[in-house]
Amino acid sequence: MEPLDSPAPRPLAHIPAIPIFDPLEFDRSLPSSQYTLIKTDDLRSMYREIGRVQAYLHNLINRGDDTPSLAIDDSKRAKTAAIERVPPEILSMIFEQAVPPQTDDENPRETHRLAEILLPGQICRLWREAAITTPSLWSSIYLKFSFPKNSVEKMVDIVTTCIARAKGYPLSICLWNQSDTELTQYRPIIAVLLAHSHQWDNVFIKCGGGPRKNPYEELQGAKGCLSMLRRLKVEYDEIEEGGSFDTFLISPKLRIVDLRNYGVQPWHEIGQFPLLPWRQLQQITFVGYIEDALELLRMSPILRVFKVSVVGHSVELYHVHHAFLLELSVESLVDGAASDLFGAFTLPALSSLSYAGEEFPRDAITSFVQRSNIEQSLHTFSLTLHERRDTLLIPSSNIIKCLESMPCLSQLSLHDLSKRYTDTGPFHSGDISSICERLEPRPILPKLKRFSITGPPQMSCVYLALMVKSRWRRAAGGLVWIESVEINHSRPCAHAKSSMTQIPAHIESRESGRALALLRLYRSEGLRVVGSLVDEDECIECIDEQGYGAFDPDEN
Incomplete structure (x- = not known):
C-alpha cells in the first residue's frame, strides 16, 4: 500500500458527492402500488447508505492530509558500508591477488x-x-x-x-x-x-x-x-x-631452478655441481662463471629457457650443442664474457634472444645466429645497453648490421639511456632513437609487429614517428603492418596535456612534439601506442597551429 504522503494521485479524493434524491420527486407521479413503494424504500435506503460510506471515506482522506507522515524516508536510513556488502567469495579473490599465481613465467x-x-x-x-x-x-x-x-x-x-x-x-x-x-x-x-x-x-x-x-x-x-x-x-x-x-x-x-655461484670457487674447477634432477629441468636462471653455465646447459637436455649472467674469461671452452632450447637471455657482468659465451654454443631451436651489458658484442651475436642457422626462426630480440663513465661511442649501424642477420624478427626491444651514438643529422641527439632512421627507408625487419624503445628523457621521437608511419600508413614492399609501439619516456613534458605548455623553444623539441602527436593520431586509428602518452585533447591539428610542422611536409 502507498503511504499517505505519496505524491501519486488518490482516486478516492476525486469521487464526487452522490446526491441523495427522492424518487417521489419526479416530474410525474408514479401510480400507487405495493411494488412501487417497496422499490422506493429500497432505493432510499441504498442511496442513504452510499452517502454515509462516501462521507466516511472523505473524512478519512481529510484526516490523512492533516496527519504527519509516518512513512520511513529511505534516504535518511543508515546504510551499510559498501565494503561490508562485498560477498566473502569476492574478498577472497581480492586477497588472492596478494599471492602471485603459480605459473612458469619469468617472474618467480x-x-x-x-x-x-x-x-x-x-x-x-x-x-x-x-x-x-x-x-x-x-x-x-x-x-x-x-x-x-x-x-x-x-x-x-x-x-x-x-x-x-x-x-x-x-x-x-x-x-x-x-x-x-x-x-x-x-x-x-x-x-x-x-x-x-x-x-x-x-x-x-x-x-x-x-x-x-x-x-x-x-x-x-x-x-x-x-x-x-x-x-x-x-x-x-x-x-x-x-x-x-x-x-x-x-x-x-621440479622444472625451474635459480642458482648462484658468483665470487666463490667455480664448480667446474672442483668437479662438483649441485645434485639436482637436471634431465627434467625446463628453465634455469644462473649467475656465475662461463664454464659452469655451459656445463649446466649440457646437463639439461630438455631445457627450454636459459637465463644466465656470466663473469670470467676462458680461451679454451668446449662447445655445447643444445637441440631444444627456445629462449636465451644473456647478461654480461664483465666486458668480454658474453662474447666468449656466444662463441661456445649452438642453439638451432632458439626463437627468442635477449642481451644486456655495457658493451654490444655485435660480431659474437651475429656469428652465433648464423652458426645456429636461426635467421628464419628467431622472432624476438631484446637489447639492453648499460651506462658507464667510459662508454664507447658507436654508430647505430653497428646494431643495424646485427639486426640484418635476424630478418624474421616480429618483436624488437631496445633499451639504452646513454648517448653513445655518433649519427649526425638535424634530428639526431646521440641516443638510441637514431636506429629508427635506419629502420624507416630500408626493408629491414619486414615482419616487425611489436616495437619497444627506451631512451634518455631527452630522446627525440621524430625518427620513431617516421619509422612507424612507414609501417602503419604505408606498409608496402613486403612490410607487415606494425601492431604495437612502446615509448618509455619519464619526462613530464611528454605528457599529452603538459606538452602543449612545456615544449621548449628549440627546434628539436617542437618537432618531437609533432612526432608525439602523430603517434597519438595513429593510436586513434587502431595502432597500439603505450608508454608516456595519455588520452587527452591534444591532436595533430593543435600541433600544426603552433607551427611545429617542419619535419614532415607530406600528408599524415
Whole structure:
C-alpha cells in the first residue's frame, strides 16, 4: 500500500458527492402500488447508505492530509558500508591477488612476509573471516633466522597456524639464514616445515657460506617427500666434497631452478655441481662463471629457457650443442664474457634472444645466429645497453648490421639511456632513437609487429614517428603492418596535456612534439601506442597551429 504522503494521485479524493434524491420527486407521479413503494424504500435506503460510506471515506482522506507522515524516508536510513556488502567469495579473490599465481613465467612466485599476510584480517571482522578462509593467503611462509631464541615457540605456533589455514594449498617457503646464525635452536620450526614437505611448491634458500651456517643439512628430512616441488632458488656458496646435500635430487615435478655461484670457487674447477634432477629441468636462471653455465646447459637436455649472467674469461671452452632450447637471455657482468659465451654454443631451436651489458658484442651475436642457422626462426630480440663513465661511442649501424642477420624478427626491444651514438643529422641527439632512421627507408625487419624503445628523457621521437608511419600508413614492399609501439619516456613534458605548455623553444623539441602527436593520431586509428602518452585533447591539428610542422611536409 502507498503511504499517505505519496505524491501519486488518490482516486478516492476525486469521487464526487452522490446526491441523495427522492424518487417521489419526479416530474410525474408514479401510480400507487405495493411494488412501487417497496422499490422506493429500497432505493432510499441504498442511496442513504452510499452517502454515509462516501462521507466516511472523505473524512478519512481529510484526516490523512492533516496527519504527519509516518512513512520511513529511505534516504535518511543508515546504510551499510559498501565494503561490508562485498560477498566473502569476492574478498577472497581480492586477497588472492596478494599471492602471485603459480605459473612458469619469468617472474618467480614471491614469498610474502607475515605482516603482509595478516594485514587484511586487521581491517574488520568481515575481512578477518574472509582472510582466514582463503587458503592461498596463508600458503606463503617467510622465515629469517635472526629472531631471539625465546621467540622460537611463538614462531612454531605461527607457522603451524599458517599451514593449517593453507589446508592442502601448495606452500611457498623462504628460509634466510644470517651469516653467523646457528640453526640448531630453530629446529622446532624446521620440523614443522618438514612435516609438510609434501606441500612445498616454491622454495627459496638464502644463506652465507660454511657448514655451520648452511641450512641444507637441516632440510635432509625432506628428501624423497618433495612430490609437489616445482620451483627452487638456492645460493650454493659452498659445496661439500662429499656432495651430501642431495635433498632436492628426488623431486619429480621440479622444472625451474635459480642458482648462484658468483665470487666463490667455480664448480667446474672442483668437479662438483649441485645434485639436482637436471634431465627434467625446463628453465634455469644462473649467475656465475662461463664454464659452469655451459656445463649446466649440457646437463639439461630438455631445457627450454636459459637465463644466465656470466663473469670470467676462458680461451679454451668446449662447445655445447643444445637441440631444444627456445629462449636465451644473456647478461654480461664483465666486458668480454658474453662474447666468449656466444662463441661456445649452438642453439638451432632458439626463437627468442635477449642481451644486456655495457658493451654490444655485435660480431659474437651475429656469428652465433648464423652458426645456429636461426635467421628464419628467431622472432624476438631484446637489447639492453648499460651506462658507464667510459662508454664507447658507436654508430647505430653497428646494431643495424646485427639486426640484418635476424630478418624474421616480429618483436624488437631496445633499451639504452646513454648517448653513445655518433649519427649526425638535424634530428639526431646521440641516443638510441637514431636506429629508427635506419629502420624507416630500408626493408629491414619486414615482419616487425611489436616495437619497444627506451631512451634518455631527452630522446627525440621524430625518427620513431617516421619509422612507424612507414609501417602503419604505408606498409608496402613486403612490410607487415606494425601492431604495437612502446615509448618509455619519464619526462613530464611528454605528457599529452603538459606538452602543449612545456615544449621548449628549440627546434628539436617542437618537432618531437609533432612526432608525439602523430603517434597519438595513429593510436586513434587502431595502432597500439603505450608508454608516456595519455588520452587527452591534444591532436595533430593543435600541433600544426603552433607551427611545429617542419619535419614532415607530406600528408599524415
